[in-house]
Amino acid sequence: TQSTRPQRLLGAVQKNATRGDPRSVVKAIDEFCRHKEWAMNVGDEKGCILDSVVSELNPATVLELGTYCGYSTVRIASLLPPHAKLITLEFNPDYAKIACQVIAWAGLEDKIQLVEGSSAEWIPKMKEHFGVKMLDLVFMDHWKDDYLPDTKLLEDCGLLRKGSVLLADNVICPGSPDYLKYVRRSPRYKSQYFRSHLEYTKAEDGLEKSVFLG
Numbered sequence: 001t002q003s004t005r006p007q008r009l010l011g012a013v014q015k016n017a018t019r020g021d022p023r024s025v026v027k028a029i030d031e032f033c034r035h036k037e038w039a040m041n042v043g044d045e046k047g048c049i050l051d052s053v054v055s056e057l058n059p060a061t062v063l064e065l066g067t068y069c070g071y072s073t074v075r076i077a078s079l080l081p082p083h084a085k086l087i088t089l090e091f092n093p094d095y096a097k098i099a100c101q102v103i104a105w106a107g108l109e110d111k112i113q114l115v116e117g118s119s120a121e122w123i124p125k126m127k128e129h130f131g132v133k134m135l136d137l138v139f140m141d142h143w144k145d146d147y148l149p150d151t152k153l154l155e156d157c158g159l160l161r162k163g164s165v166l167l168a169d170n171v172i173c174p175g176s177p178d179y180l181k182y183v184r185r186s187p188r189y190k191s192q193y194f195r196s197h198l199e200y201t202k203a204e205d206g207l208e209k210s211v212f213l214g
């Protein structure tokens with residue numbers, strides 16, 4: 001039977017990356033997506049911006065919405081301090097199965113909790129189910145129409161503290177106009193746009209970093 005793109009991406013990781021070496025996993029995926037098949041990872045250019053935000057923040061608790069094949073999951077987790085935790089949510093079970101194996105190849109299972117389901121279902125359960133008190137960083141990379149409702153849900157569930165950071169991928173392409181308007185207008189956020197390009201292409205895209213002011 002035909003393989004899927006995520007399965008072929010995993011194959012490229014297992015063929016070209018060194019077990020236990022997250023940077024080689026990231027490199028193998030970027031090479032595959034640049035030279036073989038495009039895939040919707042945050043990619044190397046926006047990935048560097050992601051790395052700088054994570055490194056500066058040194059977060060203890062991170063929530064990622066949209067795991068896909070685990071590329072940004074591995075990028076973030078490889079920069080976390082020893083006892084930090086990354087919870088990553090994936091709606092698509094086939095993506096989750098691949099991401100689980102990519103994360104294992106990188107040797108980052110201990111830092112990452114991969115959960116299958118929707119943000120609407122799991123955000124309200126964060127505290128009771130995962131013992132999460134507050135989120136230091138939320139990386140949004142799931143359905144673009146869900147960025148805004150999920151931001152409001154995060155606020156309502158008391159998961160954001162003064163200084164919590166929302167980092168949203170694809171605010172230009174495919175775009176999340178209602179989310180951008182909200183975080184840029186709201187007095188409760190300090191927002192900043194990091195201009196870049198859609199992964200592996202010349203099209204414009206960027207990351208929006210929004211600090212919750214409490």
Ligand SMILES: O=C(NCCCCCn1ccc2cnccc21)c1cc(-c2ccc(F)cc2)cc(O)c1O
Pocket residue numbers: 040041042065066067068089090091092117118119120141142143144146169170173174198199
């Ligand atoms: O659609 C994108 N990502 C979301 C995939 C589905 C997420 C589903 N999901 C996961 C967790 C979760 C939790 N709750 C509810 C739903 C949830 C995406 C698309 C493009 C893109 C595609 C074509 C094109 F021509 C240009 C750009 C580029 C990106 O970087 C992207 O991220």
Ligand SMILES: [Mg+2]
Pocket residue numbers: 040041042141169170
């Ligand atoms: Mg994305």
